Amino acid sequence: MTRKIIENKAKCKLCQDIIESKNTNDLKRCSCGSIAVDGGLDYIKRLGNLDNIIELTKYEGDEIMTEEKIEYCTCENIKSVHSENDDFMCWDVCDDCGKVLEFSFESLEKFEDDLD
Template sequence: MTRKIIENKAQCKKCQDIIQSKSTIELKRCSCGSIAVDGGLDYIKRLGNLDDIIELTKYEGDEIMAEEKVEYCTCEKLERVYTDMDDFGYWNVCDLCGKIVENTYEYFDELND
């Protein structure tokens, strides 16, 4: 399965330029001329010195995959937990492994109502 390209871009290790190809026939070269990107959102094409390329291409679904990486506590017994919070709510964190205890997230709003 080919994943959909959202951003076709790369950075040059030599001149630090970030170059992006936005359409199929738009060839972009970095300022030192070492690398070039092409292909837009249809395919990834790299030209020049491939060793100088830092790949920055983003694919559809990358963000979702990152979210799924959240690891929950799998300890058999919850000995001690502490409370952690962000702007929206709070949750329990296992003191033993330092991971989030699943299904303990509470929104602040629910308390105020």
């Protein structure tokens, strides 16, 4: 099965350049010249010293797969929850199964308002 390419990108280990080929004949070379990418969204082509390539190509479906990894709490009777947060969101976590409650996500913006 061939997956659809979203971004044909690579990073050079020597000069740290990130180069991206956007079209079929869009050959991009890094600034030190050791690697090049080509092929755009049709195919992945790599030229130069392949040992210096850090692959950054993204395929369709990669993001969706990450999203599907989130498992939500399916407990019928939730006895207790605790809340967790990162810099942007807070959410409730079921104490029984340790999974996130699906509709508990809230933006933290309103809390910032309260602080003023």
